[in-house]
Amino acid sequence: MIKILTGIKSLIFGNLSVLLTIAAWEVLPRYGILNKVIIPPFSAVAQKVYSLAIQGQLFGNIAISLQRAGLGFLIAAAAGVTAGFLLGGMFRILEKLLLPLLRLLEKINPFALFPVFILLLGIGEVSKVSMICWVSQWPIIFNTILGTRGVDPLLIKTGRSMGASGVTIFFRIILPSAMPSILNGLKLGVQTAFIMVIYAEMLGASSGMGWLTINAQETYKMTQLFGATVCVAIIGLLINKILRLIEGRVLVWRQAAFEGREN
Amino acid sequence: MTRIRSPISIRVWQIRVWRSNTRTRQLFGGRLSGGRAGFVLDWLHKANNKLLSYYFIVLFFVLWQVAPVVGWANPIFIPPLSKVLNALWTLTQSGAIFVDISVSLERVFVGFSIAIIVGLPLGFILGGWLPPVEKFLQPLMNLCAQINIVTLLPLFIVLFGVGEGGKYGVIFWASFWPILFTTMAGVKQVDPLLIKCARSMGANGITIFFKIILPGAALQIFAGIKIGATMAFMLLIGAEMLGSNAGMGWLIRNSEDNWQIPRLYVGLLTIAVVGLIINYFFEWLESTLITWREAMPEATK
Numbered sequence: 001m002i003k004i005l006t007g008i009k010s011l012i013f014g015n016l017s018v019l020l021t022i023a024a025w026e027v028l029p030r031y032g033i034l035n036k037v038i039i040p041p042f043s044a045v046a047q048k049v050y051s052l053a054i055q056g057q058l059f060g061n062i063a064i065s066l067q068r069a070g071l072g073f074l075i076a077a078a079a080g081v082t083a084g085f086l087l088g089g090m091f092r093i094l095e096k097l098l099l100p101l102l103r104l105l106e107k108i109n110p111f112a113l114f115p116v117f118i119l120l121l122g123i124g125e126v127s128k129v130s131m132i133c134w135v136s137q138w139p140i141i142f143n144t145i146l147g148t149r150g151v152d153p154l155l156i157k158t159g160r161s162m163g164a165s166g167v168t169i170f171f172r173i174i175l176p177s178a179m180p181s182i183l184n185g186l187k188l189g190v191q192t193a194f195i196m197v198i199y200a201e202m203l204g205a206s207s208g209m210g211w212l213t214i215n216a217q218e219t220y221k222m223t224q225l226f227g228a229t230v231c232v233a234i235i236g237l238l239i240n241k242i243l244r245l246i247e248g249r250v251l252v253w254r255q256a257a258f259e260g261r262e263n
Numbered sequence: 264m265t266r267i268r269s270p271i272s273i274r275v276w277q278i279r280v281w282r283s284n285t286r287t288r289q290l291f292g293g294r295l296s297g298g299r300a301g302f303v304l305d306w307l308h309k310a311n312n313k314l315l316s317y318y319f320i321v322l323f324f325v326l327w328q329v330a331p332v333v334g335w336a337n338p339i340f341i342p343p344l345s346k347v348l349n350a351l352w353t354l355t356q357s358g359a360i361f362v363d364i365s366v367s368l369e370r371v372f373v374g375f376s377i378a379i380i381v382g383l384p385l386g387f388i389l390g391g392w393l394p395p396v397e398k399f400l401q402p403l404m405n406l407c408a409q410i411n412i413v414t415l416l417p418l419f420i421v422l423f424g425v426g427e428g429g430k431y432g433v434i435f436w437a438s439f440w441p442i443l444f445t446t447m448a449g450v451k452q453v454d455p456l457l458i459k460c461a462r463s464m465g466a467n468g469i470t471i472f473f474k475i476i477l478p479g480a481a482l483q484i485f486a487g488i489k490i491g492a493t494m495a496f497m498l499l500i501g502a503e504m505l506g507s508n509a510g511m512g513w514l515i516r517n518s519e520d521n522w523q524i525p526r527l528y529v530g531l532l533t534i535a536v537v538g539l540i541i542n543y544f545f546e547w548l549e550s551t552l553i554t555w556r557e558a559m560p561e562a563t564k
Contacts, residue, residue, distance in 0.1 A: 017403035038422065100316040101323055107542070109534045111501035112512065115519040115527055119340050198413045199501060210414070214505075217417035225418060232414040233406075240409055 040223045048223040049231060057212070062235065065208040068125070069197040072132025073190055080137040080189070081182060084144020089174065095145065106138040110196065114203055128200040135196045136189040143185025147178030180251055187243045194239055198232060209235075342525045347532065350525035360514075360529070364537060367499060367510040370427065371541075374434025375495045379488065382439050386446025386484075391476065397447065408440035412498060416505055430502045437498040438491030445487025449480030485549045492545055496538055511537070 012019065026042040028034045052058040087095040114131060121127035151174050159169045201210025209232050216225035324344060331338035354360040389397040415436060420429040453476050461471050503512025511534050518527035 015402045017400050018406055021403055096315055097319050101319040104320060104535075107535065107538060108531065109497055109500045109538060111497065111504055112515050112531050112534045114504070115515055116531065119519070119524070119527070195411055195413050198411060202413070202416070202505065213414055213417050217421055220421075222421070225421065229414045229418050233410040236411045237406070237409055 038222060040226060044223050045226045045230065049227040052224070052227060058231065061207055061209050061212050062231070065197050065201065065210065066235075068128055068200070068208065069132060069190075069193040072129045072197070073136050073193040075129070076133040076137035076189055076193070077140055077186060079133070080140030080185070081144050083137075084141045084182070084185075085148055085174075087141070088145035088148030089151075099145075102138075102141065106142075110135045111199060114200065118204065123204050128197070128205070131200055132193050132196045136193040139188035139192065140182075140185040143181045143188070144178065147181025147185075148174060150181065151177045183247055183250060187247065190239060190243060191236075194236060339524065342528065346525050347528040350523075351529045351532070354526070354529060360533060363509055363511050363514050363530075364533065367503065367512070368537070370430045370503075370510065371434060371492075371495050371499050373427075374431040374499075375438050375492060377431065378435045378439040378442055378491060378495070381435075382442035382491075383446055383484070386443045387450055387472075387476070389443075390447035390450035404440070404443070408444065412437050412494075413501065416498075416502055420502075420506065425506055430499065430507070433498050433502045434495045438495040441487045441490040441494065442484070443487075445483045445490075446480065449483030449487075450476060452483070453479035481553055485545075485553065489542075489545045489549070492541060493538075496541055500534060 022042055025039075029036045029039050029041040049058065087098065110131075113134070117127045117131045117134070121130060155173050155177070156169060159173050164172065197208070198210040198213070201208035202214040205211045209228060213225060213228040213232065216222075216228055327341070328344040330336040331341050331343040351360070389400070412433070416429075416433060419432040419436070423429045423432040457475050457479070458471055461475055466474070499510075500512040500515075503510040504516045507513045511530055514533070515527055515530035518524070518530060
């Protein structure tokens, strides 16, 4: 019981600045210091989120957005990790040839590419998912190459001299030692995918969280705009949290190296 | 002043000299003994090594030209490169493209400058002087930095106006957090011994700041500024595509709406080139401003 209480206490005092900001958000519009029409108080936004949730609009749109982002990310992960292993480990000369072009393609502004994808693949789901896939594959590819290249050659030689087959070497040596880098790439990929899906839905869609936000802006529904933004922010935070948990769980043997890098 | 060498260090020094001599012989021996043919071959080999990274880029552009012409790709959706360059030439002659570029660059410049003007001092103050305040604000700052920037676009447009205000706001927000966080981290990792040292030698606060803290944190700050600039430029295009009446993002959106496909690709190319130039500019700035990075290992030898 005391443990729970101290937990709550540390939670409150640890996030005091956040709570104070929320309080200010509630109080300032209510007393007319900020314009209530443009910045509705926190309670009104919360109420709107609740009513959206009850109507089933909120969770449906969240599910659609996550589905698009997830599909794009999965394709990107499969393609990116495979390409990374091939380029970083097996065909070094190909990597030298191809990497500058890939770097160039990566640098192309992702938002500017949207119209091209829409042009080529139509305004349906395919263009959105492939856009998300295109943008989130770059960190995955580059980090996989980095991880594969960083494998200690001595370990591979040792494995080979002990008579390990190629498959064993891959699963026992290359994969574990490239894993931190790959996971880092996947993490960046998930975050990018989630950013991109929102933008894709803003540009042209009739469902999803991005659509909910832009639709609220266009029809000037301020509470809905704030509510949708807050929801997207919370989902993003949750995704980051889950990723950090997974990283900690999978990379037990690299715990020490990762402790300093929590952002 | 001559340094007194111990026997071991003399041995190490001799080995180093011997090694560098062998290195020189390896480098120049082959060419000198190989004669004229060997020289040409050598030169070709070297040129090949240097050009290796450009082959596929050239191939990419060649393919862009050839594929639509031959019919591997639909020339309506992917116009050949020559057509795109032609459209670029038209836009250059009328001067329209320069208007768009300058409008976009002005937006980035204003938003980014505000982010630097606010972010750098705030980072120094929070990281260096007021760690308790930083600890108090940490959760809030983490929260704000993690918010999906794209969802904020409509909100910023409503709050700061559909005109320039919303764009400045978005660019500021996108570049502010990396700058603030890296400045705080940079200030914190300045060696406290150096500060104490300077203080004991009688340096005042201003001297310490400019001679120790600023150079010590400069590398990290620059990393943050570079990230911030990249983010700012990226988000600018996103913001311009959502709603504006000039700028490179507008060029793309407008071309798409009016079905002027070559013009769309012109916008894409321009954004890529301007982005690369911004990138190189910051790298150049870093290497000119931070001259001690290369010099440091030499000095500590």
